[in-house]
Amino acid sequence: MNTAGSARSVHVSHVPNLGACLSGPDQKVDLNLPSGPERLLTSLFLQWNPAGRTRKGRVTDDELADWIDGMLRGSAGPEHREAFYYQAWPIGWRLIGLLRRFSVEVEILPDDIFEGRYGTKIAGHYVYRFKLIHIKESSLFDTRGSVVLHELGHAIDHLISSLCNGGYRISTKLWHWFAEQRRGFVTAYASTKPAEYLAESVEAYFVRDEHLVLQERDPSMYLFLDDLFTISAA
Numbered sequence: 001m002n003t004a005g006s007a008r009s010v011h012v013s014h015v016p017n018l019g020a021c022l023s024g025p026d027q028k029v030d031l032n033l034p035s036g037p038e039r040l041l042t043s044l045f046l047q048w049n050p051a052g053r054t055r056k057g058r059v060t061d062d063e064l065a066d067w068i069d070g071m072l073r074g075s076a077g078p079e080h081r082e083a084f085y086y087q088a089w090p091i092g093w094r095l096i097g098l099l100r101r102f103s104v105e106v107e108i109l110p111d112d113i114f115e116g117r118y119g120t121k122i123a124g125h126y127v128y129r130f131k132l133i134h135i136k137e138s139s140l141f142d143t144r145g146s147v148v149l150h151e152l153g154h155a156i157d158h159l160i161s162s163l164c165n166g167g168y169r170i171s172t173k174l175w176h177w178f179a180e181q182r183r184g185f186v187t188a189y190a191s192t193k194p195a196e197y198l199a200e201s202v203e204a205y206f207v208r209d210e211h212l213v214l215q216e217r218d219p220s221m222y223l224f225l226d227d228l229f230t231i232s233a234a
Contacts, residue, residue, distance in 0.1 A: 058234075064093050067100055076108045083140040084108065087148035090206050092232025095156060102162070104155045106133040108140065123147040126154035145210075146203055153202030157195060171198035174221065184217040186210060201225060 059067070068085050076084070084106065088096065109117075114136040118125050123139035124147040126132070133151040140148070160170045175194035185191040187210070190200035201218065204210035205225045215222045 059093050059097070064089065064096065067093075067096050071096075071100060071104065071106050072108065073105050074107045074109075080108050080137065080140055084135075084148055087140070087146045088152060090229070091149070091152060091156075091202075092229055092234075094234075095159075095229075095232040099152070099155055099159060102131065102155075102159050104131045104133065104159070106135065106151075108135050108137055111136055111138050124151040126151050126158070128154075128158055131155070131158065145207055149206055150199045150203040153199035154195060156202065157198050169194060171195050174198060174224065178218065178220040178224075181220045182218045186214045186217055186221075197221075205229065 065085060068088050069081055071088075072081060072084060114134065118134070123136045123142070125134045127134065133155060135147055135151065157169060157171045161168060171194040175197050185197065185200075186204045187200050190197045190204075201214060201221050202225065204214040205222070214225075
């Protein structure tokens with residue numbers, strides 16, 4: 001069993017079949033696919049240029065702010081836009097750029113409208129069919145966690161899965177592949193199904209106390225996300 005202190009052997013390109021999956025992306029995914037014999041996850045960022053074919057370097061902070069703000073649709077107020085920005089930017093400019101090119105959008109809904117659609121037990125919802133994140137307005141200011149990061153975790157799952165032939169869920173692959181090394185789930189909700197496993201882990205990675213829990217209980221998922229977000233921010 002691997003431990004958090006073991007050699008860093010669980011990188012994104014080492015997950016079985018993930019490299020092969022990304023080597024034959026779904027041609028229906030509109031990302032201006034580059035040529036090349038191999039597309040491991042690292043290449044997903046380095047070759048599938050988040051900023052477009054003509055832009056090779058990192059975007060500026062102002063450009064990144066525009067990218068994040070551009071994901072919002074509807075009439076979100078300035079305080080809600082600011083809260084969304086500060087919770088979204090940690091995932092890195094490359095992932096933000098790819099999600100943007102994948103046409104993921106975010107709509108912040110007044111509490112009464114959100115609860116009328118989804119009830120009172122959740123604070124966010126990712127609509128796969130429309131690549132649309134719905135966020136309950138008041139949840140943006142909940143300091144116990146980040147609904148933004150959680151729902152972006154679902155969108156990242158959708159993005160990577162859609163770039164693979166057949167759209168096989170990366171969250172399902174990680175759920176099974178890390179099972180033997182996992183000592184426990186970062187939260188009880190993460191144990192309910194693969195999609196929530198990945199989304200809860202993404203959120204936990206950026207939350208101080210839960211970050212340590214993730215590292216201790218699920219070292220392989222921790223290393224996977226550490227590699228993913230390090231590449232995304234580079």
